[in-house]
Every structure is written in structure tokens, then in C-alpha cells.
Amino acid sequence: MYAYDQYDQAMVDARVEEFRDQARRRLEGKLTEDQFKPLRLMNGLYLQLHAYMLRVAIPYGTLNSLQMRALADIAEKYDRGYGHFTTRQNIQYNWIKLEDAADILADLAKVEMHAIQTSGNCIRNISSDHFAGATADEVVDPRPYAELLRQWSSFHPEFSYLPRKFKIAVIASEKDRAAMRLHDIGINIVQNDTGELGAAFYVGGGMGRTPMIAPCINAFVPLDHFVTYAEACLRVYNRYGRRDNKYKARIKILVHELGAEEYTRQVEEEFAQLLDQGIEPPLAELERIRTFFEDPPFDGDADAEIDRSDPDFAVWVDRNTVPHKQPGYVSAVISLKPVGGIPGDATAEQMRLMADLAKDYSFDECRVMHTQNIVLPHVRKADLHALWTALEDAGLGSPNLDTVEDIIACPGLDYCSLANARSIPVAQKISERFAANGKTGTLGELKLKISGCINACGHHHAGHIGILGVDRKGVENYQLLLGGSEAEDVSLAKITGPGFDENGIVDAVETVTSVYERERQDGERFVDTYRRIGMNPFKEALYG
Amino acid sequence: MADTLRYRDDEPVDHPAVTVDAFLDQSNASAVRIEPGDDARALVPHLERLALVEVNFPAFGDGRGYSSARILREAGFEGELRAVGDVLVDQLAYMRRCGFDAFEPDEQFDMDDVKAAFERWPEVYQSAADSRTPIWTKRHA
Numbered sequence: 161m162y163a164y165d166q167y168d169q170a171m172v173d174a175r176v177e178e179f180r181d182q183a184r185r186r187l188e189g190k191l192t193e194d195q196f197k198p199l200r201l202m203n204g205l206y207l208q209l210h211a212y213m214l215r216v217a218i219p220y221g222t223l224n225s226l227q228m229r230a231l232a233d234i235a236e237k238y239d240r241g242y243g244h245f246t247t248r249q250n251i252q253y254n255w256i257k258l259e260d261a262a263d264i265l266a267d268l269a270k271v272e273m274h275a276i277q278t279s280g281n282c283i284r285n286i287s288s289d290h291f292a293g294a295t296a297d298e299v300v301d302p303r304p305y306a307e308l309l310r311q312w313s314s315f316h317p318e319f320s321y322l323p324r325k326f327k328i329a330v331i332a333s334e335k336d337r338a339a340m341r342l343h344d345i346g347i348n349i350v351q352n353d354t355g356e357l358g359a360a361f362y363v364g365g366g367m368g369r370t371p372m373i374a375p376c377i378n379a380f381v382p383l384d385h386f387v388t389y390a391e392a393c394l395r396v397y398n399r400y401g402r403r404d405n406k407y408k409a410r411i412k413i414l415v416h417e418l419g420a421e422e423y424t425r426q427v428e429e430e431f432a433q434l435l436d437q438g439i440e441p442p443l444a445e446l447e448r449i450r451t452f453f454e455d456p457p458f459d460g461d462a463d464a465e466i467d468r469s470d471p472d473f474a475v476w477v478d479r480n481t482v483p484h485k486q487p488g489y490v491s492a493v494i495s496l497k498p499v500g501g502i503p504g505d506a507t508a509e510q511m512r513l514m515a516d517l518a519k520d521y522s523f524d525e526c527r528v529m530h531t532q533n534i535v536l537p538h539v540r541k542a543d544l545h546a547l548w549t550a551l552e553d554a555g556l557g558s559p560n561l562d563t564v565e566d567i568i569a570c571p572g573l574d575y576c577s578l579a580n581a582r583s584i585p586v587a588q589k590i591s592e593r594f595a596a597n598g599k600t601g602t603l604g605e606l607k608l609k610i611s612g613c614i615n616a617c618g619h620h621h622a623g624h625i626g627i628l629g630v631d632r633k634g635v636e637n638y639q640l641l642l643g644g645s646e647a648e649d650v651s652l653a654k655i656t657g658p659g660f661d662e663n664g665i666v667d668a669v670e671t672v673t674s675v676y677e678r679e680r681q682d683g684e685r686f687v688d689t690y691r692r693i694g695m696n697p698f699k700e701a702l703y704g
Numbered sequence: 705m706a707d708t709l710r711y712r713d714d715e716p717v718d719h720p721a722v723t724v725d726a727f728l729d730q731s732n733a734s735a736v737r738i739e740p741g742d743d744a745r746a747l748v749p750h751l752e753r754l755a756l757v758e759v760n761f762p763a764f765g766d767g768r769g770y771s772s773a774r775i776l777r778e779a780g781f782e783g784e785l786r787a788v789g790d791v792l793v794d795q796l797a798y799m800r801r802c803g804f805d806a807f808e809p810d811e812q813f814d815m816d817d818v819k820a821a822f823e824r825w826p827e828v829y830q831s832a833a834d835s836r837t838p839i840w841t842k843r844h845a
């Protein structure tokens with residue numbers, strides 16, 4: 161994984177001191193709250209319903225055991241003993257005091273971590289494929305490109321007061337595990353006919369109240385123009401993105417209003433201007449970064465067989481492990497979705513255990529998935545039973561990856577000041593319902609996503625089943641959506657009809673899964689059946 | 705209004721800046737003021753005539769002026785580039801990187817804070833309109 165050199169460290173240290181100074185000036189009254197707000201946001205400090213939330217960046221989701229342990233320590237020292245892993249591969253702490261914030265940032269800097277640009281109207285932490293470097297289906301490892309963009313976007317002098325937040329995801333596979341086309345910029349590293357690598361740029365995707373799938377604006381940007389092209393995309397946005405209405409300020413609206421073609425034309429024009437400004441990093445930098453992402457020393461004789469005599473273990477293996485490019489290895493997913501639990505939460509002890517397991521079984525590396533689980537990317541099959549046993553003992557062995565229990569849920573009304581409705585209790589009730597009726601396994605892949613308001617942090621538009629919390633005359637109400645996907649078969653979910661109350665929505669989810677069970681053909685996932693038969697059979701079952 | 709901070713040695717322009725429209729309408733002014741919605745590139749054919757470009761920041765959160773500044777510097781403008789309006793001390797370092805070399809904030813800065821702001825960053829990650837060498841170039845020098 162990437163390791164800081166003296167330059168990276170000096171920059172992060174300088175940022176801690178800058179923030180310490182800003183917090184001091186705020187306390188001395190030299191900065192008004194309005195002036196301080198964007199500064200604290202750019203350091204991940206967000207004011208929620210009950211306290212400050214601190215969002216820590218985990219670039220492209222990758223952590224070593226030392227870092228995971230530091231996250232556990234922060235949870236204990238400054239919060240209530242737990243943290244919440246997010247859909248953008250970060251971690252959030254929900255009970256932070258402003259006075260502690262600079263010290264937390266200093267603790268993070270000691271393990272090459274930070275909270276830089278995890279909030280605010282700037283370029284946010286870059287996300288990537290959680291199976292990068294482990295999966296056989298990638299063209300190359302996308303993380304070096306994400307790291308290059310991390311450097312480029314950190315403290316970017318021109319793009320720190322954008323119209324709105326800006327999220328970038330980088331993948332390098334036909335399989336999209338990072339919701340690439342639902343980002344402000346999605347980048348897919350591809351290979352052309354002559355074997356040369358380049359970047360396909362998708363611009364103007366997003367969720368929120370106006371979900372959009374990003375169009376491809378350039379199918380092949382050569383790598384020696386990579387950063388310059390990104391700069392051109394951002395400059396057009398910074399100059400012409402709407403600033404009159406915060407709900408229309410994301411780049412998706414600009415691209416939509418101009419049309420993808422006109423936006424592309426403007427980007428190309430800007431790119432032509434920028435090309436001779438010498439802003440592209442030397443290609444040697446990409447080479448240098450790549451050396452950090454070389455394969456770990458795999459065991460070439462690793463056993464390809466798994467002893468499946470323990471039936472519970474076999475279920476977990478089938479559900480939570482994913483094929484690996486290296487024979488004898490798998491990627492093993494640690495589910496943070498225990499039945500009845502809070503999706504994405506982990507206690508300090510659990511984090512420490514995951515750190516130990518990453519060290520013992522996965523070359524000292526783990527990754528945060530955008531589905532709010534943790535993956536150990538490189539595990540020998542022979543070690544799986546020991547790994548599973550340790551997870552089971554810690555309540556981390558739920559065999560439910562990509563099932564109806566593997567719910568993405570935003571913090572909702574339990575924490576978030578913008579929420580219309582609670583998300584967490586709904587997620588808890590749904591996972592309890594399906595664990596009790598025993599259908600989780602038989603329903604197969606079913607991506608269920610819940611947002612507590614139209615801002616869509618829980619990605620409800622992209623759920624095979626989506627749930628959106630709304631406020632109906634002061635009462636929490638839930639709309640049901642069907643047919644979304646954030647993967648390579650990207651699509652936006654559609655609302656079924658009138659909403660439901662909290663218990664009603666749990667029943668409604670069960671009802672639509674029954675329609676699927678009745679209608680499904682061989683090998684169809686829920687979303688495939690929905691796409692084949694359409695909305696009507698589901699509506700009939702729901703509303704009669 | 706507070707004093708102007710200037711980081712250049714030439715004499716300041718002694719007449720007020722005109723709007724972009726007035727300037728393009730053939731004025732012989734040598735100072736012009738850009739508003740956030742103005743296209744800085746419209747000035748590019750006339751840079752020779754300009755000694756001062758003021759970039760107005762009516763609200764500090766509106767970052768269009770950063771792009772305006774860089775565009776002018778990229779086009780070779782060597783006159784004074786002054787950020788005016790709701791300019792805050794925590795923005796100075798980035799503004800400097802985008803090519804501003806003068807600041808006329810609505811509210812006076814504390815000069816210790818200004819000094820700290822300019823000394824803050826030991827290095828820079830990316831190229832901009834200043835002459836600082838980015839980290840990725842230093843690594844491979």
C-alpha cells in the first residue's frame with residue numbers, strides 16, 4: 161500500500177497546525193461561525209443533530225493494521241467506543257467535541273492519515289474498487305491513479321471553493337464495484353487496441369434529489385494527459401456550475417443543462433489551453449506510486465481446496481468470499497451487517513480484531529467497501545477457517561454479503577440534522593425479518609439501500625430495492641423504489657407508489673421479494689426479474 | 705475598507721478600475737474589475753494595456769475568481785492581480801498560488817495571521833500560477 165514520504169508527511173502535519181490555528185482563532189472570536197464553517201468542513205468536521213461528526217479520509221479505502229488500530233483508539237479516546245464506516249470508504253465518528261478535533265487530527269497524522277477534504281465544497285477523498293489488486297477482472301490496479309488524483313486534489317488552490325462538493329471514483333474493470341457512474345467524475349482505466357492504457361472519463365453522475373448517470377465524455381484520455389484533463393473538467397465546473405441554488409449546484413446539473421456534448425466541447429477547449437501550462441505530473445511519479453501497489457509475496461503453493469466439513473463455515477465461505485487472481489487465495493468480506501445491527505458500525509474492539517486479522521491473514525491490509533463492510537483482500541484458503549472462527553467469536557461472521565441483510569443505510573434521523581426519517585431502525589427491522597423467515601440465502605443477490613431523506617446518502621436510487629424516508633405531515637413515511645443498480649448494469653430505481661409507515665415498509669419489502677420468488681426464472685436475481693416483468697406485478701401485490 | 709496588501713514593487717495604478725463591459729467598450733482605462741460572472745478570457749486580447757485587474761469576491765465562498773486569476777496568469781498577464789471584497793486570511797495562500805499578488809479585503813487582516821498563512825505550506829502538490837515546484841516534480845528531479 162501507499163506509504164508517505166517526507167513530503168506527504170510534511171503536508172499533513174502542516175494541515176494539522178493550520179487547523180489548530182483556525183480553531184484557536186474561532187474560539188478567540190476572530191473567525192465567525194460562517195467563516196469557520198468551510199474551514200472545519202474541509203477538515204471533516206460536520207455539525208450534526210447532537211454533536212460534531214468527524215469524517216476521516218481513507219484514500220481508496222485501504223488501511224493497514226496500524227491505521228485500523230489508530231481508528232479504534234480514536235473511537236475510545238474521543239468518541240463512544242465505536243465508529244461508522246461510510247459508503248465512500250471513509251469512517252465517521254458521531255460524538256466529537258470541537259476542542260478535541262485538532263488533537264484527533266494530530267493522532268491521525270502519526271499513522272499517515274487525515275480528514276482533509278472529507279467535507280465541504282471541494283474535491284473529496286478519492287474512492288476506488290475495493291477488490292483492486294486482488295481481482296482477476298481488472299485491466300490494471302486502479303489505486304495508483306486514485307493516489308495520483310489524491311495528490312493533485314489535495315489543497316488544490318483553484319478548486320477549494322467549488323459550487324458544491326465533488327466526488328471522484330476510479331476503477332479499472334468492466335465490473336463496477338465503486339458506483340463509478342454515480343460520481344461527479346467516474347474514471348475507468350482502460351486499454352486500447354494497441355495495448356496502451358488510458359482513462360475513460362464519465363462526468364456528471366450523482367444521486368441526491370436529482371439522480372443522474374454520468375455520460376462518457378472522453379473514452380480515452382492518454383495517461384500523460386490524465387491530470388490536465390481532470391483539471392479542465394473541474395475548471396469548467398468551477399466557472400460555470402450553478403451557484404444560485406445549492407440544490408442545482410452539482411456538476412450533474414451543469415452537464416445536464418449544457419448537454420454532455422457542449423460540456424465536453426468546453427472541457428476540450430479548456431484542456432487545449434491547459435496543455436502547454438506544464439501541470440501534468442512526470443510519468444515517473446505514476447511509476448513510483450505503482451511500486452507501492454505491487455503484489456504482496458503470495459504463497460505459490462497455497463492449497464486450492466477448502467475443508468468444508470463445518471456447515472456454518474461452508475455457508476460463510478460461499479457467501480462472503482470472492483475469487484482472487486492468485487490460486488489458493490480469496491478476498492474475504494467481514495460483514496458489518498449483523499442481524500439487527502447498525503449497518504457499517506464497528507466497535508473499537510472489533511476494529512482491533514480486524515487489524516489483527518488483516519495482519520495475520522492478509523498481508524497487513526484491509527479495505528473499507530462502499531457497501532460499508534470490510535474486506536481482507538488477500539487471504540489464503542487454508543487460513544479461512546481460522547479467520548472465520550475469530551470473526552464468529554467477535555460477532556463479525558454474518559454470512560450475508562450482497563444479500564437482503566447487507567443493507568446500506570445512511571445515519572438518518574438518529575444523527576443527521578437534514579433527515580426526514582430514521583434509516584437505522586428500518587434496516588434493523590428488515591434484517592431481523594429476513595433472518596427470522598429464513599429467506600436471506602434463497603433470495604440471493606439483493607441490494608437494499610435506505611436514505612433518511614432525498615439527499616440520498618444511503619444510495620436508495622441505486623438499490624435493487626430502495627427505501628426513501630420522507631416527512632408526511634410530520635410523520636415519518638417511507639417510499640419504496642425498485643430496479644436501481646450502481647454496478648456496471650447501472651440504472652435508477654423507480655418509486656412503486658404511495659409510501660408506508662415504519663412497519664408497513666418492512667412488510668412491503670417482504671411482499672416484493674415474494675413476487676420475485678413467484679416469478680423468477682433460472683438464475684435471475686431480483687433486479688433481473690424486475691427488469692423482465694416490470695413494475696406492475698409488484699404494484700399489484702403491494703397495493704392490490 | 706482596509707489597506708491593500710501588495711506583493712510587488714511597481715507603483716500602484718492611481719485611477720479606479722472600470723467594469724469589464726466598460727473596458728471592452730473601448731475605454732483607455734488600464735485597470736479593470738472582474739465580477740464572478742465575467743469571462744476573464746475576454747480580457748486576454750488586451751492584456752498589454754492592463755496594469756491592474758481587480759477580481760471581486762462578493763462572498764468568500766464563491767470560488768470563480770480563483771479560476772479568473774489563473775486564466776489571466778496563464779495567458780501571460782504580468783500586471784497586478786488584486787483580490788478585493790470578502791477575502792479572508794485563510795484564503796490567502798491559495799489565492800497567491802492562483803496568481804494574486806495584491807489583496808484588498810473588506811476587513812483588515814491581522815498581520816501575524818497573514819504571515820502565518822504565507823508560511824504555512826512547506827510544499828505544494830500541484831502546479832498553479834505561482835512558480836512553486838510541485839512535490840511530484842521534486843521527487844523526480
Ligand code: SF4
Pocket residue numbers: 570571572573576577578579580611612613614615616617618
Ligand atoms: S440521506 Fe438525508 S438523512 Fe441520510 S445522511 Fe444524507 S442528508 Fe442525512
